[in-house]
Amino acid sequence: MSVKIRILYNPTVRPAKQMMVIGSKGQKISLWTTPEKFDFEHVPSFGEVTREGKMPFTRMTAPGLREVSFSHPVANLSFERNINDPIWKLQKLIRTGQKVRFTNGPNLFASTVWFNVISFRIEIKQLSGHNQISFAVLHWKIKQAVDSPALIKKKAAKKAKPKPRKTTKKKPKKQVQRTYKIKKGDSLFKIAAKQLGRGSRWPEIWKLNKKAIPNPNRIKVGKTIKLPKK
Known part of the structure; x- marks a missing residue:
């Protein structure tokens, strides 16, 4: 009995x-023929809440996933030619475990929706x-196919551009003015020796406090004076 196929495999002509x-x-592969029939299922998932001595409650637990089944022929009526090439390409795509989507199909596919191939069977009709x-x-x-929340966050993190770091210049700390309260028996020389490390630096103290100490040889006990940097 001869079998007539409406659309033949021809690698140079694609309807x-x-x-x-x-x-x-990113691979794009032609199915070579468009399926005439599709089995489509899209129902939510339901769970049960048990109650002792009573019938359990039922409620929807998730919106559910789309499931589609379809078949299509790939053929060449010439006994001298084979269709290994398109079948091999489709098999290679599926064996790698990639998600797939379809174009120019019915709306139930919604070309933006990704699917996992859970079954791919080759029924050989003719050699x-x-x-x-x-x-x-x-x-x-x-x-x-729906990615896990962790994977979605990971992908989003890769796509998100890193925010530029704000560079704030640190303000220099204000230096607190050093002071000293004159004690009995002090002189500018002794104060310079104790506070600055060298008595010979007493003129620096006097210059800072000329208004308070007009005469460097006469300093008042109990008076607070400014000290230069060490």
């Missing part, structure tokens, strides 16, 4: 608006003259 699968690493696949039906089962 307009044909469904494409896109991998999360070429060299025992290569010339006609196969590919059966897909995919489920909506």
Whole structure:
């Protein structure tokens, strides 16, 4: 019995608006034919709250994930040609565990939604003259992919641009003026020796306190005077 396929595999001609699968690493691969039927499921998840001696409460625990199943033929009616290339490309994409999305498909796919491929089955219908696949039906089962909150935060942190650090110039600390209260028996020489390390620096003390000490040889006990830096 001969089998007639409506759309044949031809690597040089691709019909307009044909469904494409896109991998999360950027690969784009044609499905070569657009599936005619889809099984679509999108129901929420429910949980139970048990009650002793009574029927349990039921409540929705999560919105649920989209699940889609579909099949499509990939074929070449010539017994001398095979369809290894498109099948190999799709297999390689799926084996790497990438998330996938689809373009030019029905709205239930919503091309921005990513899916995990949870089943990919190749049903061989016909072999070429060299025992290569010339006609196969590919059966897909995919489920909506959702990243974990930790992974989402990690991705967001990578995308977020680091905020420029504010550089604030430290204001120089104000130096507190050193003072000294004159005691009995003090002289400017003795004060300079004790407070500045050398008695010969007494003129520095006198210059700071000329108004309070007009005569360096006469200083008043109990008077507070300014001292220069050490």
